[in-house]
Amino acid sequence: MTTRETRPGSTGGADVPGPLHGGPDDDYTPEQLAAISREDLDRLGAAYDGVQILHVDPGPEPGSAVERRAVRQVGLTFALAGLAAFAFIVIYVGSGWFLPDWHWEITEGGWSALFTPMLGALMGLSLVLVGVGLVLYTKKLLPHETAVQDKHDGSHFDRVTTGATLVGGLHNSGLARRKLITRSLVFMGGGLGLMLIMPLGGLIRNPNTGDPLGTTNWGPGVRLVRDDGTPIRPGDQQPGSLETVFPAVPGGNRQADAATMLIRLRPEQVAVNRPREGQDDFGYGDYVAYSKICTHAGCPVSLYEQETSRILCPCHQSQFDVTQGAKPVFGPATRALPELPITVDDEGYFVARDDYPEAVGPTYWNRERI
Structure with missing residues (x-):
């Protein structure tokens, strides 16, 4: 008897010759599944999963004016989210945390009085723009379909066809060919990531280095x-x-x-x-x-x-x-x-x-x- 590894991350027995058992695995060998295209695997898995497609909207035609306009809107939104995040970083750096020689002038009015509100507003704006960009991308660029599905236990067949479905989703997203959105996502992700981790710097950097609370600028010979x-x-x-x-x-x-x-x-x-x-x-x-x-x-x-x-x-x-x-x-x-x-x-x-x-x-x- 052949023992097949079925834990997550394994091949599920796809590398072992011979028939598999458990639902659709009785109908298809690993060799047959490997020879089927991703699109056909996606459709085959849907059929075996009891998925009934009620409506399909393929989204905008690739290269059309509608798609280009939507790409610009989504890319601009993600880019603005990144700019807001980097603006947060610039103002935060201006507090002197990273650059000790650059400090806000503390006054009763002016920009220094808006330091904390600006940090909150820019972080909030960046996160809101991320949400808006994701909604626009989903609404205007992704294919839409309405389907119903019966739930049942999984098998090797399910893992293979589900993987094809996930890859198909990435393919249908159009990210590979919509470079403007991809670049704006990278820009936004970098800014957003830095914005979120920078306030944690106080947990890393010792604020008492040099004993700033215990010393002043007085010293020997200072007039x-x-x-x-x-x-x-x-x-x-x-x-x-x-x-x-x-x-x-x-x-x-x-x-x-x-x-x-x-x-x-x-x-x-x-x-x-x-x-x-x-x-x-x-x-x-x-x-x-x-x-x-x-x-x-x-x-x-x-x-x-x-x-x-x-x-x-x-x-x-x-x-x-x-x-x-x-x-x-x-x-x-x-x-x-x-x-x-x-x-x-x-x-x-x-x-x-x-x-x-x-x-x-x-x-x-x-x-x-x-």
Whole structure:
């Protein structure tokens, strides 16, 4: 007795000589089936499957004006879907995920305010156009037939004839000769695939590389400058005054996490000044510099009451005492404002001795309370 392999993916016994058993397999040998054309196999399989064709619409005549117009419509729709997908990619790249030197300018209005809506709109438009293109292709270019079929168990004969039917469907789709649609499908598929996988980049790329949340652009020798870029010398401020300063680097006054308060203490404040442990030399003379970012929710703290030596946050009323290392003395904040170590350079201008010794702003998941 001959054993025939019938698991999916096998030949089903087509490579074994002799008669097969099981429905139509009793009527046709593998050799006979191999000699029948695909079209005849398709029709033969339909007949044995109990398929009754009620109506056949062959679709547009190949090469006709109707077909060319439909091909252009479908190709244009798929191409627009691809363009929308690639536009999504360009805007997403513009966020700086792939190109660190290219960032949207964050403003209250303008294009940057539309960043997220544009991503959603372009992704939605691309997916809608894919659906429209598939509907147009099905309606205008594929043959249509109405048939009824009785269901029964499969056999080798069924596998061979079903394969012929599937190949016949691909042939009838006309993709092999409709190059415009094929190319637009490739273009659309590439754009759509990239569009769908790009947001997953956050799962691949470590966003904490280089400790971006724990560092700023302050560093050894970086000058303290005003918003207009002018440097500051000791003596430029009156005792009891506060000046907001930024690092003298390109775009320094646009970097919110680097905003710093340079405060000149009054003599009576200097007498009672108690820096945090290990930060006794962070100030310079009667000057101290603290982060402008509240450690509670990240609001800018810039209301300074020199009579009470307190810096106030206008958002949630946290208060920090500058004569006690800017530790919180009122409100919801629980961490002191980080202090920037400062000195002066050879020209007598204020410079940073280093970056902040701790991350500025609110506490996040992997930072201990300080």
